[in-house]
Amino acid sequence: MAHLNATPVLEPGQDRTMILNMGPQHPSTHGVLRVILEIDGETIVRIMPDIGYLHTGIEKTCEAKFYQQVVPLTDRIDYLCPMTNNLCYVLAVEKLLGLEIPPKAQWLRVLLNELTRINSHLVWLGTHAMDIGALTVFLYCFREREDILRLFEAVSGQRMMTSYFRIGGVALEPPLDFFDRVRDFANRFPSKVDEYENLLTGNPIWVMRTKGVAKITAEDAIALGASGPTLRGSGVDIDLRRDMPYSGYENFKFKVPLAQEGDVFARYQCRVQELRESIAIVQQALDGMPQGPIKADAPKVVLPDREKMKTQMEALIYHFKIITEGFSVPAGEVYQAVESPRGEMGYYVVSDGTAKPYRVHMRSACLANLQLLEKMCEGRLIADVVAAIGSIDIVLGEIDR
Amino acid sequence: MPLAPAITDLEQLKEHPAIVRLRGWNPSSVVGAKFDRDEMSIYVERSLIREACALLRDDAKCPFNYLADVTCVDWYPAEPRFEVVYHLLSIPNKERVRLKVRLSGDSPAVESVTPIWPSANFFEREVYDLFGVRFTGHPYLRRIQMPETWEGHPLRKDYPVEGYR
Numbered sequence: 001m002a003h004l005n006a007t008p009v010l011e012p013g014q015d016r017t018m019i020l021n022m023g024p025q026h027p028s029t030h031g032v033l034r035v036i037l038e039i040d041g042e043t044i045v046r047i048m049p050d051i052g053y054l055h056t057g058i059e060k061t062c063e064a065k066f067y068q069q070v071v072p073l074t075d076r077i078d079y080l081c082p083m084t085n086n087l088c089y090v091l092a093v094e095k096l097l098g099l100e101i102p103p104k105a106q107w108l109r110v111l112l113n114e115l116t117r118i119n120s121h122l123v124w125l126g127t128h129a130m131d132i133g134a135l136t137v138f139l140y141c142f143r144e145r146e147d148i149l150r151l152f153e154a155v156s157g158q159r160m161m162t163s164y165f166r167i168g169g170v171a172l173e174p175p176l177d178f179f180d181r182v183r184d185f186a187n188r189f190p191s192k193v194d195e196y197e198n199l200l201t202g203n204p205i206w207v208m209r210t211k212g213v214a215k216i217t218a219e220d221a222i223a224l225g226a227s228g229p230t231l232r233g234s235g236v237d238i239d240l241r242r243d244m245p246y247s248g249y250e251n252f253k254f255k256v257p258l259a260q261e262g263d264v265f266a267r268y269q270c271r272v273q274e275l276r277e278s279i280a281i282v283q284q285a286l287d288g289m290p291q292g293p294i295k296a297d298a299p300k301v302v303l304p305d306r307e308k309m310k311t312q313m314e315a316l317i318y319h320f321k322i323i324t325e326g327f328s329v330p331a332g333e334v335y336q337a338v339e340s341p342r343g344e345m346g347y348y349v350v351s352d353g354t355a356k357p358y359r360v361h362m363r364s365a366c367l368a369n370l371q372l373l374e375k376m377c378e379g380r381l382i383a384d385v386v387a388a389i390g391s392i393d394i395v396l397g398e399i400d401r
Numbered sequence: 402m403p404l405a406p407a408i409t410d411l412e413q414l415k416e417h418p419a420i421v422r423l424r425g426w427n428p429s430s431v432v433g434a435k436f437d438r439d440e441m442s443i444y445v446e447r448s449l450i451r452e453a454c455a456l457l458r459d460d461a462k463c464p465f466n467y468l469a470d471v472t473c474v475d476w477y478p479a480e481p482r483f484e485v486v487y488h489l490l491s492i493p494n495k496e497r498v499r500l501k502v503r504l505s506g507d508s509p510a511v512e513s514v515t516p517i518w519p520s521a522n523f524f525e526r527e528v529y530d531l532f533g534v535r536f537t538g539h540p541y542l543r544r545i546q547m548p549e550t551w552e553g554h555p556l557r558k559d560y561p562v563e564g565y566r
Contacts, residue, residue, distance in 0.1 A: 055546040059531075060555055064562045095438055098404040222467055222492065225520025236492065243495045330404060332437050335488055335499065337469070348486065350474055363470040363488070367523055400546060 016040050020382075024053050028131045028386040031396035035373070035389070039382065047377045047385065049370050054400035062360035066326030067093055068167055070360065075161040077362060078398035080123055083109075083116040083152075084340045086165035089360075091246055092336035092347040093167050096329050099298055103290040105169040106248035111182070111285035112155070112164065113247075114278040118189070119148045120341035121271050121278075125196060128268070128390035132209050137199050144192050147185050154178055168302035169295035179286055186282045193275050200268070210264040214376035214388035217262055224375065225368035228343025229274065230392050233267035235260040240339040247338075251288070252281050264391040271393075301327050326355030335363075342366055342393050366392070366399045407437035417441060418463050419498050426456055442499040450487075450502050451512040451538075457489060457498070458517055465489035465498060468514070471524035473532045477558040482506035483534055487514070504534060513539040531556035 020037045023029035032053035038046040058077060062070045074089045075082035087109055094101060126141035149159040155174045156164035164171050200206045216226070221234045231238065239256040241249040257273030259266035295302045303322055304315035321327075331353040337346040343365030350359040369392045376388040414420060414434045420443060423430045430453055433444035445453045457465040470488040481503040489498050502511055513536035514521045525536045526545040533554035536542060544551065553560055 052544075052546040052548075057555060060560075060562055098438075223519050225468060225518065225524075238492050238495075332407065333440075333442075334438055335440065335470075335497070337497075344469060346470055346488065348470065348472060348488070359474050361470075361472040363472075367527075368520055371520060371523055 017045050022385065028389060030127065030389070030394055033370075033389070033394060033396055033399075035385065037382065037385070042381050044377050044380055044382065044385065047374055049373055051367075051370070051396070051399050054396045056401065058401045059360055059362065062357055064356065066355050067329060067357060068322070068326065070357065071166065072161065072163045075163055076397065077364075077401055078340065078342070078345070078366075078395050079160060080120040080395055081116045081341050082160060082162050083112045083164065084338060084345060086163060087113055087247060088336055088338045088340075088345050088347045089349075090165045090167050091338065092334045092349045093329065095334045095336060096332055096349060096351050097167070097298075097301060098330075099168055099296050099301065101169060101247075101296055102293045103248065104292045105294045105296075107285050107289050108170055108174070108294065109165060109247050110249060110252065111282055111289075112152075114281045114285070115148050115151060115182070117278045117341045118275055118282075119145055119152075121275050122148075124271065124341070124390075124393045128393070129200060129206075131386050131390045132206065134200060134203070134206060137196055140192070140195060140199070144189065151178070151182060151185065154181065166295075166302070168298055169293070173294060179289065182282065183286050186279050186286065189279050190276060193272065193279075197272060201272075207265065209383075209387055210268060210391075211261075213264045213384050214380070214391060215261070215263045216372055216376055220375050221262070221372065224371045226343070226372055227365050227368065228339065228341070229257075229267055229270040230343060230369050230372065232257065233259050233270045234262035240337055240344060244337070246336070252284050254278075254281050264387050267391045328353060328355050329357075337363070340365055342395065342398070343369060345398075362398075362401055364398045364401065366394045366396075370394060370399060404438070407435055409433070409435050414441075417443075418460075419443060419457055419465070422456060422460055423453055426452075440497070440499060442501055444501050444503065447502050447504065447511060450500070451514055451517065453500065454487070454489075454514050454517045457500075463491055463494050463496060465491045465496075467492050468518040468520050468524075469497075471514070471521055471528060473528045473534055473556075475532060475556065475558045477506070480506060483509045483532065485511055485528065485534060508535070509533070510535040510537055512537050513542075515539055530554070533557065 017038050017040045020039055023034040024032040034050040036048045058073055074085040077085050122141040122145045126138035129137035152162055153159045156162040216234055218234045218236050221231050254277045257270045259269050299318045304319055308315040309319055329351040331351050333350045335348045337344050345365055346363030348361040349357055352358040377385050411434050414436055430446050430449045432446055435442040467490040469490045472486050474484045476482055483504040485502045487500040513525055525539055528534050529542055530544040530546050531554055
């Protein structure tokens with residue numbers, strides 16, 4: 001929204017060029033991204049993203065809440081991967097507190113995180129293909145996404161804004177048939193990925209629209225702060241789940257898909273392969289799911305079970321204190337990064353020793369990835385901008401916060 | 402798992418490769434360090450931050466070649482009021498380090514690191530927008546999240562959460 005009332009951001013440089021506004025209401029900008037283009041005929045001379053239309057000041061709001069009250073806010077930052085946001089925030093606070101999390105909670109978190117990744121990639125694949133003109137894929141992707149949302153609803157009571165991870169563990173025991181339902185989904189899903197690939201990977205129109213389009217070299221991608229599949233599509237081999245493991249990811253075996261070309265097709269391939277790897281991680285998590293508690297043994301931080309509150313005076317007192325006063329966190333600062341579907345999501349949490357965070361900052365993968373747009377699109381056609389925006393998988397909620 | 406106390410003594414931390422590198426180049430570049438919860442923070446002299454970043458990026462043994470994030474913390478009413486925080490990542494070595502620069506409250510300004518990492522562009526614009534810290538040498542220092550005509554910098558601690566009504 002930065003430039004609504006002010007001077008135009010771009011002015012035509014030469015007589016031949018003109019300024020074109022794309023968005024914030026354009027369907028291919030996935031929400032409220034405004035892109036200002038200087039064009040010479042159909043060719044892009046300059047391009048500049050303008051963001052801020054969805055700025056809600058979540059970082060400021062966090063400073064006025066207790067630590068546990070921030071969890072529902074994190075869902076709303078990147079609304080396509082709420083569990084990843086939850087995870088990143090609770091890991092940061094747990095690191096500040098020095099809390100040990102029981103294995104079952106860690107494995108549950110990994111399982112749900114990978115389902116979230118699939119969910120997010122399905123929305124990306126459907127909308128990206130739709131932007132480029134392949135409408136059918138969208139319907140197929142949303143069919144499977146619906147299954148995942150039902151699983152989320154079963155486990156947390158919510159389809160999208162789950163807030164299921166809590167500081168010290170997870171909110172509830174999953175329902176009895178939950179793991180069977182996940183296994184059923186995990187067995188079905190690989191054949192569905194084949195279906196998507198049948199529609200796209202060899203499709204000559206898809207290949208023409210994506211191969212060689214919006215290329216970015218590994219050096220440029222690193223210098224411009226790209227991460228996630230956008231970076232791996234240019235051949236940089238880094239995945240935080242494998243290289244800096246968190247929440248027990250060191251116990252899982254998976255490949256990190258790489259592609260060398262750095263174009264839209266390479267990023268497409270990376271993400272589609274990630275779908276397969278994620279479902280493999282889900283299978284492993286189901287096979288090895290440990291038994292035991294789902295919350296850490298820290299009565300001052302973790303809310304007691306409902307049953308205990310009815311029989312034990314102490315549990316009732318702790319419940320009352322956590323709800324009314326929060327819990328104090330030792331002073332310090334932590335930067336926790338996780339591999340979100342879009343790249344490196346980081347939470348920088350500063351504590352001054354009170355019950356409210358002194359500062360919460362979210363490192364947004366999309367915000368950094370969006371800076372690649374200029375390098376990707378200059379000298380190319382307007383239609384390629386649509387493919388490029390889709391290929392970096394933007395979520396404006398995360399960019400603007 | 403009880404928390405280990407933070408180490409803030411520079412002498413104990415002088416073995417860290419990034420500190421060795423910075424002090425070898427200019428002994429006055431490092432004004433402090435902290436090792437807390439397995440994370441390394443280095444306080445860098447304000448006027449030397451751009452050169453320090455370039456030095457760490459081009460290090461042969463442990464190149465911190467990726468700028469993950471730039472943000473700021475407001476310690477109002479303490480002085481120096483602002484801390485600009487840079488999170489660096491070494492992609493070959495899978496290591497992180499945090500650089501910090503302290504700035505005073507009246508007209509806070511620091512050199513931009515956009516010549517070192519173009520990725521700092523949006524991050525620094527956001528810090529400028531929400532904290533009012535100026536980055537000298539930034540190619541396009543304008544508000545990014547708030548409207549251009551907005552008054553004040555919302556993430557400052559003396560800015561009310563509900564805003565001015």
